[in-house]
Amino acid sequence: MSRKEPERPASEEFTPVELRAIALLRFGDKADDKFTNGSILTMKQAVQWVAEIGGYTGKSSGGPPGSVTINRGLREVLAAACVIAAMERSCD
Numbered sequence: 001m002s003r004k005e006p007e008r009p010a011s012e013e014f015t016p017v018e019l020r021a022i023a024l025l026r027f028g029d030k031a032d033d034k035f036t037n038g039s040i041l042t043m044k045q046a047v048q049w050v051a052e053i054g055g056y057t058g059k060s061s062g063g064p065p066g067s068v069t070i071n072r073g074l075r076e077v078l079a080a081a082c083v084i085a086a087m088e089r090s091c092d
Contacts, residue, residue, distance in 0.1 A: 006042060011041070018077060021084055022046060049073075050070055050077055051069045
């Protein structure tokens with residue numbers, strides 16, 4: 001989807017908790033800076049960040065991120081999203 005409809009909002013495929021997990025894993029304590037001014041994360045950017053979490057370096061000779069690298073990143077994102085959701089529930 002990130003290749004066929006790169007400008008599609010990532011929020012159509014990822015939950016808000018997953019999007020927060022992506023930003024936190026990719027940028028750490030600077031994650032909030034990536035979502036200022038109501039910016040909308042695109043599928044292309046979200047998948048790029050997920051791939052980078054999974055080890056994608058973006059070197060020009062390597063081409064776009066592949067399924068293995070994206071899968072590695074998604075596993076980390078989903079684990080982090082579960083932790084974030086659990087923490088939010090315990091704080092209520």
